Amino acid sequence: MTVPSPVRRQRRDASANRAGILVAASRALATDPHASVDQIARAAGLSRRALYGHFDDRAALVRELIASGAQRFNAIAEGIVDKDSRVALTRLTARLWHEAALVQVAAAIALDEAHVEETAAALAPLRRVLARIVRRGQESGELRGDMSVATLSRLIEESARMVVTRTDASSPVAAGVAVRAVLGIAGLGWREVDALLVSHPELVALMPADTLASIPAEEDRA
Secondary structure, eight states: OOOOOHHHHHHHHHHHHHHHHHHHHHHHHHHOTTOOHHHHHHHHTOOHHHHHTTOSSHHHHHHHHHHHHHHHHHHHHHTOOOSSHHHHHHHHHHHHHTTHHHHHHHHHHHTSGGGHHHHHHHTHHHHHHHHHHHHHHHHHTSSOOSSOHHHHHHHHHHHHHHHHHHSOTTSTTHHHHHHHHHHHHTTOOHHHHHHHHHHOHHHHTTSOGGGGTTSOOHHHHO
């Protein structure tokens, strides 16, 4: 049997500790975007000194959280290829919500003025995809056209962020609330949202059953 060398074991332990710090930091910052290094270290079960063995300072730790979260968000956005802008918005919102923990901490960090510009730069690819969806939706008449692409994109982003900050992102109904908020801001009425979900069952599969509580049963629609 091969016994791992002490160096290899130390590297593996260090990697596990670093990952544990990031998880603890995500949880702490999701609750308090200004959580201190001491709070994060305690949450990770480490000393302040041990934490500094992995990150130079709190800013470096937050930067890594921003970068890792943004990478996953941007990848999700790039995978949205639906031609119908309403379907694209629904799919984008629902898929992002599957990253509930990351959504929560990303929203919290974004509210910290010290990291606004950094967060915006990291999420630039996601924002470009959103703007592209909005522009296509306005040109086709699928989305409201009474404001600029930039303004509507911003309102969509802010409505989603409001849901994040006022709802437990891990709640089984959070994704549905976010989808309805986003589509509502984009110009769809609640009946239009229901009709969209009914006609696209693959979108329903991305969200919990509670999302469809307002949709009448087949026999009721007859």
